[in-house]
Amino acid sequence: MNFEEHVGKALLLAPAGIAIPRGVVCTTPDAAADAARGIGPVVVKAQVPAGKRGKSGGIAIAVTPEQAASAARKILGSSIAGYVVERVLVEARAEIDREVYAAVVTDVESRSPLVLFSAEGGVEIEELAAAKPDTIRRAVVDVTRGFRSADSVDLLRGQGLGAAEAAIAEVLAKLYQLYRDHDAELVEINPLALLRDGRVVALDCKFVLDDAAALRQPALVAAAAPLKLTALEGRGAEHGLKFIQLDGNVGILANGAGLTMTTMDVIAQFGGRPANFLEIGGDAYTKAEVALDLVLSNPGVKSLVVNFCGAFARTDVMAAGVIRAWEVLRPSVPAFFSIHGTGADEAVKLVRERLGVEPYDLMEDAVLAAIEAAR
């Protein structure tokens, strides 16, 4: 789950005691002018949950209220990374001496949090990692000990940070704690600015919430940016189904993430084009009816592969669901089945008797037939 900058700053950084510039969220040019009148020179920033806003024309500097209004007029309603900008953050312009980078992420290799710091802030971390990998310093955190400001010594040593070093160490410790407390997948301050007056201020905030922790972070979930989903993907999400719409013509209904991905692969391998990813794994295997409806509602679908291999999921339950939906929807596209594993004997019998279709013995053959039918 992603968040707009102002949400991360107000809900996470400020309560954690990390300084942020004074700012106001505005939805009209007039409001932006008013805000600038109260603040002075400002930066007007598009609020969308995406990076590279500056390069997309989403960030402008304004000295006067009129300039703020004009910047807001230009940015509001524009489209950045597929999002229409509905809000701008009008924020006090900082007197920056130096920009650094700070983040906490989850490291797969060490299965631990990783605190990241670079003395070269302001550019995207991916670009920095490619161009100057040596400038990024890392500290793997032992969660049983935590990460205190004293643990930053190695990260910050020899970077010429001077008097700001202690303040940055404090920010890193606070950032780690908020990453833990708020179930972050990633929290990043880029840039973290060292001001001429000696203060250390977060000029941006990127926060990604671990979806699996949504139930215990209700306040954050309520403030999250809406997902970019197609209408069908949204309908899937309402039913707790992970549906990804693709631009092919062979629809897929399979159980389990691994088998579903594999069905897509085999379709592509034999020259076909998959129309969707749709997993009915885990407990979702009882939702075959809704799932079939979703797959068939995708306008590009010309044929369907139903690939079930029961381990946890029972193929007889899934097949019965598909048949019920089939009898209601009466689709015109042909379906090609491959059914194995738990409950397969019963499932094959059901499909044969109720739909008059003979399931294929090999998954490959079901896929080949579906590709042929979609041509």
Next chain:
Amino acid sequence: MIYRSGHSVLVQGITGKQGSFWTQNMQACGTNVVGGVNPKRAGERILGVPIYGSAVDAAWDGAIDISVIFIPPLQARAAVIDAIDARIRTIVVLTEHIPTRDIVDIHARARASQSRIIGPNTAGIVTPGEGFVGIMPGGNAEVFQPGSVGVISRSGSLGTLICLDLSRAGLGQSAFIGIGGDPLIGTTTRDALIALDRDPRTRAVALIGEIGGSMEEDAADYARGMTKPVVAFIAGRAAPPDKKMGHAGAIVSGGRGGYDSKRAALEAAGVRVTDTPNELARALAGLLAPSGVA
């Protein structure tokens, strides 16, 4: 991480719908279930075994080799830590969607102990003819046959399909090790490969990988020095980048975790990588037939 006849198994969450259903399946398959855990029903019995208040209580009553976790995501952390505190050596975590913070805590605790975590989000482990632990069709003779191919899979459904193919090709399995579809798993592809390499009953390995992370690359590094043949299939070649494909671990982001890198690493290590899962069993049959090791 290979189940052996007689290994004692504790089921945490035995009284739940899935816990009791799969306990029956495991028992029918010969798995030695010695007890279950549910703090609210401690002292009762279910399916012929005692219910304990905790894994620690169960361990006082007799040695437990493996604990299997049928506990919902937000309670799983406490259950696994209970099993670690009980000094259980192997903990099979079936639960999907455990928050990452809890998983990090689990691994940190496990590192400081003798416990090995398999999963989270695994379908379990199977040794055909001996038993299984988890949510696999371990007793389905069409899928699982005793034999000498060791199978490693992140996915339960795809792993089942490959075992079925192997059995049909006359290649039984020495062990199935489901390592789990989450990004932060306790037992990696490489760990499982090492275990199968050391297992005298395993003569060849079917490695079923998935896009995301770098576990296949790490496993390739080990496979280079193996004499047992390894054949691999990697799922997710056609997956669009930056989308999570169901398994939280299966995401290609910023060019990392991609199909091509995994395939290249495995092939450079002498591992045959097949284009479809059905082809894997055929390739393995071809490799094993001349020497007749299967």
